[in-house]
Amino acid sequence: MTERGRGQLRRSARELAIGPSRVEWDGSALSFHIDERGAPLPKRIRGVVRVQPRALTRGPIALxxxxxxxxxxxAPEARVEVALERPALRWSGAGYLDSNSGDExxxxxxxxxxxxRSKLRQGTAVLYDMTFIDGSRRALALRFDGNGDSEAFAPPPSARLPSTFWWRIPRAIQSETDGTAKILETLEDTPFYARSTVRAHLLGEPVTAFHESLALTRFETRWVQLLLPFRMPRIALG
Known part of the structure; x- marks a missing residue:
């Protein structure tokens, strides 16, 4: 999460390096080799995060x-292994890998x-509930099987959740059973983004969802922009 100049970018078919850190694909797993300093406290962060997909999906979807x-x-389902030297931390578990790109x-x-994103008894469900800049909305709901194939299903109605404690980010989740959606834990509470675990109900079963809320109108405000360098330092070299 450090912004660096163009000269510190190196890319090939199987590797992307930005400054001292790099990501490489070996044909079966994606390895993140991290060598950075944290922000706002400059603690060293060094180690490897390895993501091994259960299956790969076919390609991007227009939002x-x-x-x-x-x-x-x-990779809607993956095995993640974290091995950090500094700080000395190790753990492994279930994970997910996605990518966003755009022309603006x-x-x-x-x-x-x-x-x-929710793990089902059979497969994985991933849902989006988007509000565009003109005020129109789109809901997207996909179920993935163990081979990476997907099928759309009718998005459940949106259930309002409590705003975050510190920065009052609004949150909601698509859930089939009214009144049962509940925040289990808030993992990140920032001025424009929140990450949480949420209890919900999808495709006839109770789920624990990994959830994010992104407030882009908040992100665009001047005071939030002034805060960004404290969490994402900029190194203008190259």
Whole structure:
């Protein structure tokens, strides 16, 4: 999460390096080799995060009607292994890998969105609930099987959740059973983004969803922009 100059970018078919850190694909797993300093406290962060997909999906999906913003749920199910030297931390578990790309900044296309990923008894469900810059909305709901194939299903109605404690980010999740959606834990509470675990109900079963809320109109405000360098330092070299 450090912004660096163009000269510190190196890329090949299987590797992307930005400054001292790099990501490489070996044909079966994606390895993140991290060598950074944290912010705002400059603690050293060094180690490897390895993501091994159960299956890969076919390619990106357009989020907006014009196709300027694209989302690729690369691996709806994956095994993640974390081995950090500094700090000395190790753990492993279930994970997920996706990618967003676009032809313009996110704030030029969206006001906000809520996103969630839930492990089902059979497969994985990923949902988007988006509000575009003109106020129109789109809901997207996909179920992925163990081979990476997907099928759309009718998005459940949006259930309002409590705003975050510190920065009052609004949150909602698509859930089938009214009144049962509940925040289990808030993992990140920032001025424009929240990450949480949420209890919900999808496709006839109770789920624990990994959930994010992104407030792009908040992100565009001057006071939030002034805060960004404290969390994402800029090194203008090259």
């Amino acid at each position: 907006d009607p014009a196709g300027r913003h694209r989302w690729w749920p690369i 900044p996110l704030a030029a296309g969206f006001r906000q969105w809520d996103w969630s």
